Amino acid sequence: MIRLSKLIITKMQINGKSCTVCAHIHDQKVVEIHLKPVGVTTALNNIYVGQVEKIAANIQAAFVRLGQDFNGYLPLNQAEQVIYTDGRKKESALRPGDEILVQISREAMKGKLPALTSNLNFSGKYLVLTSGNQKIGFSNKLSKEECRILNNWLEEERNDENRTYGIIVRTNSAEASKEEFFRELDMLKKQYEKTVVFGRSRTCFSLLYESEPFYLTAVRNTYTKELEEIVTDIPEFYDRIKESLEQQDSDEIQLLHLYQDKLLPLYKLYNLEGAFDEICHEKVWLKSGGFLVIQQTEAFVSIDVNSGKYTGKKKAEETYRKINLEAAEEIARQIRLRNLSGIILVDFINMKNPDHQDELFHVLQKYLRRDPVKTRAVDITPLHILEMTRQKVNRPVIEDIRMICE
Structure with missing residues (x-):
């Protein structure tokens, strides 16, 4: 290869x-x-003993204090498998004053508090251990044969009735030897036990696990x-x-x-330096003479594909097809480069041929699969707007640049 x-x-x-x-x-x-x-x-992925200060039913979230002048918010749909320091059952409802184990799942963005989760994750190169969901799952980028082999390796784990954690098998595990795979599994188990088991006896606001x-x-x-x-x-x-x-x-x-x-x-x-300069500009030129205009609003990201320098009328449909296909590859690169997330709407150049539209949709999906962050092309609307989503993890790079400028 x-x-x-x-x-x-x-x-x-x-x-x-x-x-x-x-x-x-x-x-x-x-x-x-x-x-x-x-x-x-960064505090991303840190795990703390936090204290619930308030339950805000109107936004379905709990505000959790993590330390002096340090708070986060826990969506209640992320609080289904809460680990209480007093040993209460996970199914119990959250109350103000509860001390719970939480992990920062997303950094503070645009003045919003950092997002928290009670489903604690311990990540390695090949595996992720989770405290909430106790199932064993596999990256969808693994082939069926790779999943079969790795699933056989985990047969003992699957049959362990005392297992209190879930396992996610990452894409890189396909490259791991069996020895490397289980060495990392043992290491993650020790991290899990140190944090989840012994962390319950630690004082409130303790930092139980610090990200590398x-x-x-x-x-x-x-x-x-x-x-x-x-x-x-x-x-x-x-x-x-x-x-x-x-x-x-x-x-x-x-x-x-x-x-x-x-x-x-x-x-x-x-x-x-050129990459940072590129991120700071809305317009991105394509080799074909077309260009993209990328704009981030409060609600979504809009990307407009333009034919640019092309002014001819002959074979316009084929030209638009080529510009759109080139744009699809560059769009996949730009959203990853800029770390754009949430709802992304793409206005490609209109094409009359339905086969060309289908081709464009599948080509874009192919490029999006290279992105390690979960990204999905949803559909093309009747107005020929392509809808896609990308998982929010860190701030967009432009926000990091602006914070440095302040």
Whole structure:
């Protein structure tokens, strides 16, 4: 298999502030990028002993205090499997004053409090352990044969009547040896036990589980089947990543490289400045001469596909088809690059041929499947607007850039 993807981890100045940047490069294009100002940590995926302050029935949520001037909101549909510190049954209704275990599932966005969940997740490269849903599930990107093999490996877990956690088998597990698979499972079990079992006896507002540095999370979450290289020019990051991969006894350690060319910084070699500049502009030009206009509103993201420089009338239908197909690939890249989420509406150039519309829909779906964040094309409306959704996890990259500017 030809490996086309690289994970780049570096530091660069953004609006005069030093930031750590993780970028995924696929086929020589930046397709995903994350940044954190140096010295700023994230609370995403942290697990706390929180205290319920208020139940807001009108918005179906509980407001939970996590510490001094630190609150989050717990949607009640995420509170069906609550773990109480006093040992009460999970089925009991939440009440103000209850002390419960919660995990930050989404960072604060646009002035909103961070979102919480009581379904605690412990993520590895191959597996995720969950405290709420006790089923065993498989990534839908795994083939039937891969699922069959991995399901056989988990037969003992499936038949364990005392199992109190669920297991999600991730896409990367297809590349794992049986030894690597069970080594990680044992590690996640220990994390689960330390947090869920012993965490119940900890004092209120205790931090039970702290997420790893975000560049390590990027390494762990990268789909390794197409990964060619993990490159960093930060010696301390290189040492930390190497230590983590050695602990996992992972073959990926062979992909890790320390970049040491001081004449050409790593961020310039891969034009990360260009990627950030691209994110800050609404208009994106296509090679065909067409262009996209990407606008984010409070309610949804709108993407308009324009024919741009094409003005001819001959073979217009075929030209529009080609522009739309090129746009589909670029749209899939842009929503991942910008980390857009929620409802996304795409106004492609109208095509009269129904076969061309069906082709466009399926081509877009093919490109969306490359996105590690759950993304789904829903349908094309009678007004020829394509509706799609993308799961909300982190803030859009443009918001991170604006926060750095403040």
